[in-house]
Amino acid sequence: MRARALTRSAALLGASALVLTGCFAGPAKGPAADVTAKPEYSGTLSILTKFAGEPLEPYFEDLAAAYERRHPKVNVELIQETDQSIKDKTKTLTASDALPDIYFTWTGNWAENFIRGGRAADLTKVINPDTAWGRTFGESALSAFAHDGRYYGVPLYNNGKFMGYNKSAFDKAGVDVPKTFEELIAACPDLREAGYEPIAFGNKDGWPALHYLQQLFAHNVPADVREADYDPKTATWDDPGYLSALKQFKTLVSVCTDTGRGTNGVLYTSAQEAFGQGKAAMYYQEILEFDNTTSGGTLKPGDLGIFPLPAAAEAKGDPKVIEGAPEGYFVNARSPRAALAVDFMKFVTSTAHARTLSAPPYGQPSTVVGAVTPQTSSKAVQEGIDLVNKAPRLAGWLDMVTAPEVADAWLAGGEALISGSKSPEQVMDGVRRASDSAE
Amino acid sequence: MRTLYRRAAGLAWTVPALVLLAVFVYLPLVQNFGYSTLTWDIYSGSQQFVGLDNYRDLFADPVFWTSFTNNLRYALLSVVFQVFGALLLAALVESIRSTRWQRALRTIYFIPSAISLTVAGLLFYFVYEPNLGLLNHALEAVAPGTFDHAWLGQESTAMTAVIAMSQWQGFGYSTLLFAVAIQRIPAELHEAAALDGAGPVRRFFQVTLPLVREMTGLMVLVTVSGAFQVFNEVMVMTSGGPDNSTHVLGTWLYRNGFVRNDFGHAAAIGTVIFVVTLTVAMAQLWFTRRRRVEW
Numbered sequence A: 001m002r003a004r005a006l007t008r009s010a011a012l013l014g015a016s017a018l019v020l021t022g023c024f025a026g027p028a029k030g031p032a033a034d035v036t037a038k039p040e041y042s043g044t045l046s047i048l049t050k051f052a053g054e055p056l057e058p059y060f061e062d063l064a065a066a067y068e069r070r071h072p073k074v075n076v077e078l079i080q081e082t083d084q085s086i087k088d089k090t091k092t093l094t095a096s097d098a099l100p101d102i103y104f105t106w107t108g109n110w111a112e113n114f115i116r117g118g119r120a121a122d123l124t125k126v127i128n129p130d131t132a133w134g135r136t137f138g139e140s141a142l143s144a145f146a147h148d149g150r151y152y153g154v155p156l157y158n159n160g161k162f163m164g165y166n167k168s169a170f171d172k173a174g175v176d177v178p179k180t181f182e183e184l185i186a187a188c189p190d191l192r193e194a195g196y197e198p199i200a201f202g203n204k205d206g207w208p209a210l211h212y213l214q215q216l217f218a219h220n221v222p223a224d225v226r227e228a229d230y231d232p233k234t235a236t237w238d239d240p241g242y243l244s245a246l247k248q249f250k251t252l253v254s255v256c257t258d259t260g261r262g263t264n265g266v267l268y269t270s271a272q273e274a275f276g277q278g279k280a281a282m283y284y285q286e287i288l289e290f291d292n293t294t295s296g297g298t299l300k301p302g303d304l305g306i307f308p309l310p311a312a313a314e315a316k317g318d319p320k321v322i323e324g325a326p327e328g329y330f331v332n333a334r335s336p337r338a339a340l341a342v343d344f345m346k347f348v349t350s351t352a353h354a355r356t357l358s359a360p361p362y363g364q365p366s367t368v369v370g371a372v373t374p375q376t377s378s379k380a381v382q383e384g385i386d387l388v389n390k391a392p393r394l395a396g397w398l399d400m401v402t403a404p405e406v407a408d409a410w411l412a413g414g415e416a417l418i419s420g421s422k423s424p425e426q427v428m429d430g431v432r433r434a435s436d437s438a439e
Numbered sequence B: 001m002r003t004l005y006r007r008a009a010g011l012a013w014t015v016p017a018l019v020l021l022a023v024f025v026y027l028p029l030v031q032n033f034g035y036s037t038l039t040w041d042i043y044s045g046s047q048q049f050v051g052l053d054n055y056r057d058l059f060a061d062p063v064f065w066t067s068f069t070n071n072l073r074y075a076l077l078s079v080v081f082q083v084f085g086a087l088l089l090a091a092l093v094e095s096i097r098s099t100r101w102q103r104a105l106r107t108i109y110f111i112p113s114a115i116s117l118t119v120a121g122l123l124f125y126f127v128y129e130p131n132l133g134l135l136n137h138a139l140e141a142v143a144p145g146t147f148d149h150a151w152l153g154q155e156s157t158a159m160t161a162v163i164a165m166s167q168w169q170g171f172g173y174s175t176l177l178f179a180v181a182i183q184r185i186p187a188e189l190h191e192a193a194a195l196d197g198a199g200p201v202r203r204f205f206q207v208t209l210p211l212v213r214e215m216t217g218l219m220v221l222v223t224v225s226g227a228f229q230v231f232n233e234v235m236v237m238t239s240g241g242p243d244n245s246t247h248v249l250g251t252w253l254y255r256n257g258f259v260r261n262d263f264g265h266a267a268a269i270g271t272v273i274f275v276v277t278l279t280v281a282m283a284q285l286w287f288t289r290r291r292r293v294e295w
Helices: A002-024 A057-070 A085-095 A109-116 A139-143 A167-173 A181-193 A207-220 A223-230 A240-256 A260-265 A268-276 A287-293 A338-348 A351-358 A379-390 A404-419 A424-438 B002-035 B053-059 B062-095 B099-114 B117-128 B134-142 B155-183 B187-195 B200-211 B213-227 B232-237 B249-258 B263-289
Strands: A043-049 A074-080 A102-105 A153-157 A161-166 A197-200 A280-286 A304-307 A327-331 B038-040 B047-049
Touching: A043 A057, A043 A085, A043 A338, A057 A074, A057 A338, A057 A351, A085 A102, A085 B249, A102 A109, A102 A338, A139 A153, A153 A338, A153 A351, A161 A167, A161 A287, A161 A379, A167 A181, A167 A280, A167 A304, A181 A197, A181 A240, A197 A240, A197 A268, A207 A223, A207 A240, A207 A280, A207 A404, A240 A260, A240 A404, A240 A424, A260 A404, A268 A280, A268 A287, A280 A287, A287 A304, A287 A379, A304 A379, A327 A338, A404 A424, B002 B038, B002 B263, B038 B263, B053 B263, B062 B099, B062 B155, B062 B200, B062 B213, B062 B249, B062 B263, B099 B155, B117 B134, B117 B155, B117 B232, B155 B213, B155 B232, B187 B200, B200 B213, B213 B263, B232 B249, B249 B263
Parallel strands: A043 A074, A043 A102, A197 A280
Antiparallel strands: A102 A327, A153 A327, A161 A280, A161 A304, B038 B047
């Protein structure tokens, strides 16, 4: 009896040891991708995009079909996700060592994790600014995906965040485009009196608040201080500009939105809808949304104006910085079809396809030089891209430039600030704790 | 020899099920415990053994305790509404003389349970929406400016709003199960009690309640166990916000793994969920092995 129990225990222990050994094993390593090789036009090429849903979904579908027609032995397998779902999908695929041949990426901390972990192929030999392909892109867009002098990403489109406004609403309320944050706040009661919700805002997912905050941080906190705070090793998060920005944000939510403390219960897309239907006078949005905002609702393209979120008169940071960053794609460093993946991305970023991407209904301003023109893009998209190009510096998305733990503290803090459950000082305490923990 | 052959044949028949269970249930459980003793960089694949540090961090994490408390609230309210409320409703429905009405009411109560939790969550998200939501419009019509509220947007009401939706969705299923249990009670027991002068309330407490005790106990255990596995409705309606106030253990696990990249911490939460649900399951097994009520 005792011997049988001993045998059972040993078997259990052995099984556990085997399993734990499996746990400690790293990801499967294949040969490093050779991006300079001659592509072999056969097999299945898998791509994870951020273009799920209308109106973006057909873009990659059409390109995949065209590429398959050109190379009949190639099968392009598309995995299309939304802005929200792609974060989880990418991390799941990374953890299970099953990333596709080509996958979407943001810039900042998000991209650096993949580069540092050896998950992104080094594309320097094919896309650096001195190569034929590299010369087709704006240099700043290429640099956004560079790390230690090496180039890893294929930038697909530029992006920036602007306050979109309804020109008719401003005319009706007798309001001019605000030049300072104080003017923006002062305009809100007039717009409300004219029958509009001054600013439509939905923060159900948490990140829309971070978009406001990052722009206000750029206005109120010097760039070198912000850069140091992004890295938990050098972060202090004690610049008084952060508190000023949080107070400004709280004022904006209280004075300029109809939902006020309940804004966390409103979807971002509901706010977009309110603006598109002409019920709200302003809506803080990405360039990528401009064409979508003016399609299907009562707001016509000619009625959409944009301006950068204005800085407060006494702001201590840089009032000309614009929040935004290009978005692009990595080639899987372990892909056996890396050369084919590069060939496909060259096809995607050809001038003709870049122009299609920049034009309605897609309205994604391509990073390819000469793709965004008055002939291809809407007025608002072109104006937005001009402002992004002229900005002395871009501030990346707060949840992408900070460590995930810190980003999560910002998400919770932004929601708490809106609902009134935490003061700006308490929000900063939470962020500092998260940053210390991330270190 | 024949006995040995029979035993071997019996074992052979169970092998496929045992293999499936081992691979898809027991192996992940052991693996999960292994992961909970690691810090794991999913990007580089590097893993470091940290012993029980993840558990120490977990028990010092205030959001973990908020989540645990939310699960307990969920369990408590579910037992009140989905067990005792459903039992009461089932007794009322079964006391109706017209079988046509009985069937109609059972169907009406059951319909919400046929809707998936994700769809019900989305539906109620729009019911609770502060600007366009049905609830605020109804309250505004009754008492203008008095009760309208951002139900999911404020920490004070968000969790209750999510739990309320869940009760609506699960209520009918429990009612149906209790209705079946009540139908199994021989009619002569009720008739005898009535002849002895017992009224409907007394008959409920003296006849119905003791004879559905088995089903009631089982429902309590199933409901409590289910309350610790809640995920969909919270993800759809609030994603754990605002300010982490509506997280339950399942969503906090997900957030740690897939947002904060801390898979070791997430695995530790998984182990806690397993221990809680295992305890409830053991209680359930013990309960069902007890002598059944017979008549």
